[in-house]
Amino acid sequence: MIRFEGVHKWFKKLHVLNDVNLHVKQGEVVVLCGPSGSGKSTLIRTVNRLEPIDRGKLIVDGQNLSDPKTDINKLRAEIGFVFQQFNLYPHLSVLKNITLAPIKIRNITRGEAEEQATVLLERVGLAEKRDAYPAQLSGGQQQRVAIARALAMKPKIMLFDEPTSALDPEMIGEVLQVMQGLAHTGMTLIVVTHEMGFAREVADRVVFIDFGVILEEATPEEFFKNPKHERARLFLKEILSPMH
C-alpha cells in the first residue's frame, strides 16, 4: 500500500530522512515512534506529500509520488490525515467541517454528505455536537471531529501525526479508542505516537526512527520486550519511566 525505497529528505543542511526503506501492507497498523526531532513527523507527512521527498521513491496506493503525472489532490482524497493541532476550520460548524471536502470532491449532494457526516459523528460519539463550532469543543472532541472529517472522504489510508500530544491526559483515551476502532475495520493506519499502550495493543508493527534513520522494525511484543538497538532501549526507558 505504501512503499518507501531509499527515501531521503533535507531541510536545508539537516538530513531529516536518511535512506528510509519501509513497506506498509494493506490493512496494517504501523506505529512510528522515536525521540522528538527524529524525523517521524516528516516521514508521515511525506506520504501525502505535505512534505515532498528529495531523493528515492515513494509509492502510495500504486502511484509514484515523485511522478509529475500523479494527481496529488486525487491521491490525497484517498489518504486521511489527522494533525496534532486538529486544524479544524474555526469558521465552520462541525457538520460543515466534515461535509466540505466530500461535497466539493466526491460530488455528492449536501443531504447525502450530511447524512454520512451524522453517521461518522455517531461513530466518534459526538452526534449532538453537529452544529457546534470547533472553539466550543474540548481538545479531545475536536480531535474526534478531525478524525470524522478525514473519514468522510472514505480514505484507504489514515495517517495520524501525534494525535494525542496536544490533549489533556483525561482526553487521550477517547481519541485512542476511536483509533482502535478504526484499526479493527481493516484500514491501513500509520500512527506517530508516544502512546506505547496503544502501540502494544493495536499495532501490527512498531517502527523506531532516530536521526532520520529507521533503526528498528519489530512486532510490539518484540519491540517492548527485547529492543535490539541501544537507542531504542534508551528511548523506551525514557518514555516508560521518565523519572529514572
Next chain:
Amino acid sequence: MQTGLDFSVIWNNMAHFMIGRYPSGPIGGLMLTLYLALIGLVLSFVGGLVLGLLCVSHNRFIRYPTLAVVNVIRGIPLLMVIFWMYFLLPALIGRPTPENWTIIMALTVFTSAYMSQIVQAGIEGIPRGQTEAALSTGLRPFQAMVHVILPQALRNMIPSFVNQFVSMIKDTSLAFIVGVSELTHVATQVNNRTMVYPTEIFIFIAAVYFIICFAFTTLSRWLEQRLAWRRAI
C-alpha cells in the same frame, strides 16, 4: 462689514452641496462623492483581492512582477495616478473618458495596491495548518483558498478594509483637480460665487467628511464585534 459667522450660506446652497445641479444637470456634491467612493470600493475590493492572491502565489513569475507593480503604485502620490489616468486612459481606449471614470479608475488602481497588501497579510496570518488540513482532504489549492483560507482571512481584514474605504472617501476630494463636481469641487464653486463665506463653507465641508467617515468607522467596529470569533468557553 461682516462680523461673526453666517451659516445661512450653507442652508441656501444645501441642495447644491448635496446633489449638485441635479436634476437639471448631472448629479454632484456629496452624492457624487459617495457614488465615486462606493464604485471605487467595489472595484478596488475586487482588484485588491486579485492582486493580493497573485502576491501570495507560489509561482515567482507571478508573485514578483505583481509585488513590483503594487510597490510602484504605493510609491507614487494619488494625484500622479489621477493625472496618469486623465491623460493615459483616453489615449489607451482611443476616445475621451468621462471625468467620473477617470477618478474611479485612479482611485481603484491606487486603493487596489493598498488593499492587496491587506489581503496578502490577511492570508498569511491564517495558520499553515489550515491549508494543510484542507489539502489533506483532497481539496485543490484554489478550493482550499476559497473555502477555508479566504473566509477566515476576509473576516480579519474587515477593519482594514473600512479604513481604506474611509481614506478613499477623503481621497475623492482630489477629483476636483480634473473638474469632477464632487463635494469639494461644489464647495469651491459656491465659494467663488458667494465670495465672502469661505470659513463657513469649508467648516461645513470638513464636518460633512468627518460625519461620513466617522459613521463608517463606527459601523466597522460594530461589524467587527458581530463577526467576532466564537471563542473557546
